[in-house]
Amino acid sequence: MTNVPEPLLKRGVTAMDNAQYPDQAVGEPFADDHKMSLRNVNVFYGDKQAIFDVNIDIARNEVIAMIGPSGCGKSTLLRSINRMNDTVEGCVVSGELTLDGEDIYTAKMDPVALRARVGMVFQKPNPFPKSIYDNVAYGPRLHGLASRRAELDEIVETSLTRAGLWTEVKDRLDQPGTSLSGGQQQRLCIARAIAISPEMILMDEPCSALDPIATAKIEELITELSQNYTIAIVTHSMQQAARVSHRTAYFHLGHLIEVNETEKVFTAPEHELTEAYITGRFG
Amino acid sequence: MQTANLLIVLLALSAVAYYMARGRSVALAQPLGGIRNLHSLPFFYGMRAAIWCALPSTVLLVLWLLFDEHIISTLLINSLPEGQQPASAAEYNLLLNSIENIASGALRAETAKPVLVAAAESLKQLQQTGRYLVTAVVLSLAVIGMGWGWVKVSPKLRARQQVERVFRGILLACACVAIFTTIGILLSVIFESLRFFQTVPATEFLFGTEWSPQMAIRSDQVGSSGSFGAIPLFVGTLLISFIAMLVAVPVGLMSAVYLAEYASPRVRGLAKPALEVLAGIPTVVYGFFAALTVAPFLRQAGEDVGLEVSSESALAAGLVMGVMIIPFISSLADDVINAVPQSLRDGSLGLGATRSETIKKVIFPAALPGIVSGVLLAVSRAIGETMIVVMAAGLAAKLTANPLDTVTTVTVQIVTLLVGDQEFDSPKTLAAFALGLMLFVVTLALNFVALRVVKKYREQYD
Numbered sequence: 001m002t003n004v005p006e007p008l009l010k011r012g013v014t015a016m017d018n019a020q021y022p023d024q025a026v027g028e029p030f031a032d033d034h035k036m037s038l039r040n041v042n043v044f045y046g047d048k049q050a051i052f053d054v055n056i057d058i059a060r061n062e063v064i065a066m067i068g069p070s071g072c073g074k075s076t077l078l079r080s081i082n083r084m085n086d087t088v089e090g091c092v093v094s095g096e097l098t099l100d101g102e103d104i105y106t107a108k109m110d111p112v113a114l115r116a117r118v119g120m121v122f123q124k125p126n127p128f129p130k131s132i133y134d135n136v137a138y139g140p141r142l143h144g145l146a147s148r149r150a151e152l153d154e155i156v157e158t159s160l161t162r163a164g165l166w167t168e169v170k171d172r173l174d175q176p177g178t179s180l181s182g183g184q185q186q187r188l189c190i191a192r193a194i195a196i197s198p199e200m201i202l203m204d205e206p207c208s209a210l211d212p213i214a215t216a217k218i219e220e221l222i223t224e225l226s227q228n229y230t231i232a233i234v235t236h237s238m239q240q241a242a243r244v245s246h247r248t249a250y251f252h253l254g255h256l257i258e259v260n261e262t263e264k265v266f267t268a269p270e271h272e273l274t275e276a277y278i279t280g281r282f283g
Numbered sequence: 284m285q286t287a288n289l290l291i292v293l294l295a296l297s298a299v300a301y302y303m304a305r306g307r308s309v310a311l312a313q314p315l316g317g318i319r320n321l322h323s324l325p326f327f328y329g330m331r332a333a334i335w336c337a338l339p340s341t342v343l344l345v346l347w348l349l350f351d352e353h354i355i356s357t358l359l360i361n362s363l364p365e366g367q368q369p370a371s372a373a374e375y376n377l378l379l380n381s382i383e384n385i386a387s388g389a390l391r392a393e394t395a396k397p398v399l400v401a402a403a404e405s406l407k408q409l410q411q412t413g414r415y416l417v418t419a420v421v422l423s424l425a426v427i428g429m430g431w432g433w434v435k436v437s438p439k440l441r442a443r444q445q446v447e448r449v450f451r452g453i454l455l456a457c458a459c460v461a462i463f464t465t466i467g468i469l470l471s472v473i474f475e476s477l478r479f480f481q482t483v484p485a486t487e488f489l490f491g492t493e494w495s496p497q498m499a500i501r502s503d504q505v506g507s508s509g510s511f512g513a514i515p516l517f518v519g520t521l522l523i524s525f526i527a528m529l530v531a532v533p534v535g536l537m538s539a540v541y542l543a544e545y546a547s548p549r550v551r552g553l554a555k556p557a558l559e560v561l562a563g564i565p566t567v568v569y570g571f572f573a574a575l576t577v578a579p580f581l582r583q584a585g586e587d588v589g590l591e592v593s594s595e596s597a598l599a600a601g602l603v604m605g606v607m608i609i610p611f612i613s614s615l616a617d618d619v620i621n622a623v624p625q626s627l628r629d630g631s632l633g634l635g636a637t638r639s640e641t642i643k644k645v646i647f648p649a650a651l652p653g654i655v656s657g658v659l660l661a662v663s664r665a666i667g668e669t670m671i672v673v674m675a676a677g678l679a680a681k682l683t684a685n686p687l688d689t690v691t692t693v694t695v696q697i698v699t700l701l702v703g704d705q706e707f708d709s710p711k712t713l714a715a716f717a718l719g720l721m722l723f724v725v726t727l728a729l730n731f732v733a734l735r736v737v738k739k740y741r742e743q744y745d
């Protein structure tokens with residue numbers, strides 16, 4: 001599922017070229033109580049446009065899954081939400097993106113402060129080559145969240161507990177984070193992200209490098225975290241989207257095609273492209 | 284035949300062998316239904332024949348070239364009449380020399396002893412015969428090899444394996460050249476150093492604080508007793524290297540950080556080649572820059588503020604050496620910084636760290652082992668650097684830590700010990716070997732540690 005064979009994708013694309021992209025995503029892309037709202041968002045890499053005119057809301061405390069074939073711009077959109085794309089040479093984002101009603105692409109908004117509010121977990125676990133403790137304490141130290149060592153200890157403990165890792169690592173906090181297994185490393189990265197109490201967490205295929213058991217643990221964790229955080233998760237696994245998310249957004253070649261309740265998307269998709277994708281006709 | 288001609292003929296023969304065997308393998312494959320029925324591609328059959336043709340004959344030729352003089356002279360001396368046999372090795376060489384000189388016409392035959400003239404004749408004869416003989420043997424070996432290569436071609440022959448084995452052997456031999464050369468140099472340095480330590484005790488050399496290697500040539504000379512305490516040299520070397528690192532490490536590292544993390548591709552494209560040019564400047568140019576520009580400038584500046592700066596100062600040499608090492612450190616550091624995975628940068632930025640915080644807290648610690656080993660390599664270069672210090676640091680072996688004073692280094696002393704016409708077994712010249720051994724040991728240790736660190740660091744991200 002993760003690696004789409006090239007010819008299959010091509011065939012899918014040509015077959016689907018006859019299908020019209022909807023002007024606007026079908027289904028229910030908007031939410032009344034939204035945490036994040038995107039309007040007319042276009043993203044370019046140099047001359048190449050990767051995202052076309054996307055409008056979508058992310059509701060407070062929901063888990064929204066983003067699915068779609070490789071290269072359809074899921075990561076690009078996700079990285080626009082916390083301005084990680086600023087670090088990519090030649091990447092331009094246009095449109096209106098607001099977090100709690102505040103435009104995040106104005107000069108007033110400091111991308112560094114924004115990233116502290118919108119945390120990110122990456123595809124490949126990327127613990128720093130430091131101790132487990134220092135990995136989790138990294139963000140709090142950076143932002144001065146603790147003034148005393150005891151406070152920092154507490155932040156580290158709660159974050160690791162929330163990430164479901166505390167019992168496994170509490171006796172070896174001084175060992176390097178890289179010495180953990182892949183799944184533990186990814187949970188460490190999640191603990192690291194929640195240690196600075198972000199308002200929203202973005203996850204870009206967080207389980208694609210993990211085995212099924214580690215994946216199950218992370219999914220359980222996502223469900224728990226959704227009580228306190230707004231989460232956007234990109235995934236290649238439709239089962240995973242079905243298990244963890246409330247709503248699902250389907251992307252196709254940079255266009256947002258359909259957004260609906262997850263159950264509806266997987267049982268009765270409104271758009272033919274969505275249906276083609278979830279029934280495995282391409283991607 | 285001349286050796287060069289012989290080699291050309293061998294080359295031509297092996298080309299013929301290649302094409303014949305290759306052609307034969309293709310021809311043999313035809314009735315079987317194409318070359319896919321051969322064990323190996325036709326190329327390998329051809330190569331196999333070429334190797335059989337060229338390798339044994341070349342080996343024989345090389346052996347002959349190595350030993351021909353010895354064989355011929357032994358034959359020659361043994362052929363001399365009873366009374367003329369040389370008694371000692373020295374006499375042997377003398378005799379041989381005069382015979383050779385007569386043969387080449389350098390010594391007039393009329394004035395020489397008739398026995399020797401006869402010997403010269405037979406020397407020419409022997410050389411002539413030797414050449415014919417070796418040409419004949421080498422060529423027939425080549426032809427036999429060629430025939431053997433051709434005859435053995437068959438679809439079942441495992442030609443590829445054989446050819447590859449030979450090539451592996453050749454690669455191994457080339458690798459051995461480097462290793463044995465190192466060992467050879469090391470052994471000769473150690474051997475000469477041991478001779479030095481027989482006249483000058485090692486403790487005096489290692490811990491003595493006075494260096495004045497002038498030896499009395501005649502026993503009644505005064506004032507030139509020769510003392511070989513190397514401490515002033517080590518201190519001078521360390522002082523200059525320290526000044527150089529003081530310049531090179533901060534500048535090199537910061538330029539590397541700028542290039543790797545901040546510079547736009549355009550700036551990077553301009554700055555990297557510029558640094559490489561800096562690295563390509565011959566050290567002798569740095570040397571006269573230090574001696575003719577920097578040293579007088581420092582002296583002048585020192586005078587202006589009332590400091591006494593010697594015209595050949597450790598500071599001048601160290602500063603210029605530091606500049607020389609900057610590109611070395613910055614390009615090594617740039618490499619290790621670039622090797623830090625992008626995902627770590629993303630992880631840190633994604634937690635709301637600024638660029639400089641990311642560099643300070645994630646990239647630098649991650650790259651530190653690589654940077655440390657780069658610095659160690661740079662130190663070993665600074666210690667071994669010769670030209671700049673020869674031109675700018677001076678010769679006086681003063682034991683001082685004052686960078687404005689003149690000092691001398693190990694390398695400078697090696698150079699001065701060996702220029703001039705001393706006998707090669709006087710303690711003065713042998714001292715150069717002992718100094719060389721010290722340098723060798725120190726730089727080897729530094730390089731060893733540095734490479735170990737780099738290796739460990741590599742494993743971390745692979």
Ligand SMILES: Nc1ncnc2c1ncn2[C@@H]1O[C@H](COP(=O)(O)OP(=O)(O)O)[C@@H](O)[C@H]1O
Nearest residue numbers: 045048050069070071072073074075076077088
């Ligand atoms: N740094 C970049 N520079 C140029 N093009 C990029 C870059 N990153 C992604 N793209 C292009 O943008 C499109 C969307 O990529 P991405 O967002 O990574 O897709 P997804 O995550 O859905 O697989 C792809 O066509 C990809 O080639």
Ligand SMILES: [Mg+2]
Nearest residue numbers: 074075076204
């Ligand atoms: Mg992606």
